[in-house]
Each structure stands twice: as C-alpha cells, then as structure tokens.
Amino acid sequence: MKKIADSIIIGIILLGLCSCTSVKSTDPTNSNQVISQADSQAEKIIKIGASSSTVTVLKLLAQAYQSQNKTVKIEFISNSQSEGAIAALKNDIIDIAGSSHQLKPEEDNGKIQYRELAKDLLLVATNNNVKGVTNLSTKQLKAIYKGDIKNWRELGGANADIVVLDRPEDESAKKLLRKYYLGEEKTTTKAVILSKEGELIETLQTTPNSIGTFSLASSLINQLPVNHLSLNGVVPKAQNFASGQYQMVRQIGIIWEKAPSAPTQGFIDFIFSKEGKKLLQNNGFAPAK
Known part of the structure; x- marks a missing residue:
C-alpha cells in the first residue's frame, strides 16, 4: 500500500510540474516578449x-x-x-x-x-548590329516612328528593315519622346508596343535592326551591348543635360x-x-x- 501511495504522490508532483510548465509557456508577459521580438524583426x-x-x-x-x-x-x-x-x-x-x-x-x-x-536621361538606342548610324535629327527620328523611314539604308546604314520598339502612350518615356521629338504624329502601326521598360530593353538586345527609347542609367549600370545615338548632334550624357543641351529627361x-x-x-x-x-x-x- 505504501508503494501505491508513493506512486500516487509522485504522480501528483509530476502533474503539478507539468501544469507549472504549461502556465509558464502561456504567461502573458512571456508571450508579449515573443511578439515584441517578432515585431522588431518585421x-x-x-x-x-x-x-x-x-x-x-x-x-x-x-x-x-x-x-x-x-x-x-x-x-x-x-x-x-x-x-x-x-x-x-x-x-x-x-x-x-x-x-x-x-x-x-x-x-x-x-x-x-x-x-x-x-x-x-532617356536614351534612343539601337541593337548592336545596326552599323553606320550614330546620330539622328528630330526630322529623321520622327520619320522612323511615323513609318516614313523604313530601312536603315536610308540613314546610311545597311539594307535592313527598321524594327520600332515603342511604349504605351501613357508611359513617361513615350510622353517625353513626343514632347521633344515626335510631336503629335501617329506612330506606325508596325511598331512593337512593350508595356514595361524592362521588356523593351530585353527586346532591343535580342532583336536585330531594332530601335527604342529607355533610361540611359539602365544602359550604363547594366553595361548593355546597345548603340547609344546622339540626337541633333548632342550625346546623351549627364553633362549635356546640366548644360541644357540635352533635354529629354524624366x-x-x-x-x-x-x-x-x-x-x-x-x-x-x-x-x-x-x-x-x-x-x-x-x-x-x-x-x-
């Protein structure tokens, strides 16, 4: 009987210890500390x-x-x-x-x-396979986007059709391109419209004879293998913007x-x-x- 009684007492003690442990794990103060640490990390x-x-x-x-x-x-x-x-x-x-x-x-x-x-600064660039064309006048750029100039040969380049990569009309790049160079002339229906600038940059690199407008900084940071075009004889660079010569910036x-x-x-x-x-x-x- 004594052994049975001892076993019961031990069982009660263990149950008490378990209960204490359980209470400790749900202690509000301890819980708040855990939450506080989680919030701190978040x-x-x-x-x-x-x-x-x-x-x-x-x-x-x-x-x-x-x-x-x-x-x-x-x-x-x-x-x-x-x-x-x-x-x-x-x-x-x-x-x-x-x-x-x-x-x-x-x-x-x-x-x-x-x-x-x-x-x-916004850059007008071509795929790196376009040779012999390093500068465009406003008239020439407008004619390319309008579809009046269709072949690089008309600008001193190779005999190859120009692929115009464009952005939607409500995007900042297209708005500025219109403001400084294109005016209100309609863009050729053959232009490839790309919703995101990253898509245009990628497509320009992989599409021979293409032309498009995007961030100069993106080209410099990522060292993109594309041709940077001068516009009306002005090279797209920060110094020319600072001097007021290059204006197409967003x-x-x-x-x-x-x-x-x-x-x-x-x-x-x-x-x-x-x-x-x-x-x-x-x-x-x-x-x-």
Missing part, C-alpha cells in the same frame, strides 16, 4: 513599389544601403505604373513608392509626401508616409545623403538639387 523589412521607370534607381540605392545595414531587408513589389505604386502605399501594402510624376492632388490623401530624387521621385517607420526613415535619409547623391551621379543620373 519593422526591419522595407517594402518598395516601383514603376518600371523607377525600379533601376531604387534597386541601385537599396543594394548599397543593405550592404551597409545587414539587419535591414528591402523587398520590391512590382508595379507597371506609378499610379499602382502610389495606390499600394496608401493601402499600407508598401512603405515607399517610386514615381515618374509628382504627386497629383487626387492622389494625395494628406498622409503621404513626395520628393524628387533624380533626373533620368523626373524620378519617391513617395512615403509622413510618419514612416524608423527603418524606412533610415533608408530615405541615405537616399538623399551625399553618399546617395554621389552613387546616382556615378551611374548616369542627375541628382535632384
């Missing part, structure tokens, strides 16, 4: 929504910042247009939106803010909440620091003043 993730025209510059800055701040992770959520990135910011899906236009009154909910980051900016998280504010401070501006300048952008 706060170090910065989510960015970038239009196709702003993703290159923001990834360049993000890579440099993360190399110095190992505890910060920057994630990119793809958006094809600035409007989509701004909408994602207002719905708390991202922390920073990249935009190729200033914040419009109808986009401003009073809780977000815009600041220009840089000027991005404005790149970022939008973020007026009360950002500490990690987001840290990245924004880096973007507009001397180091950030130098990084932009070294990669073909003209930093905002």
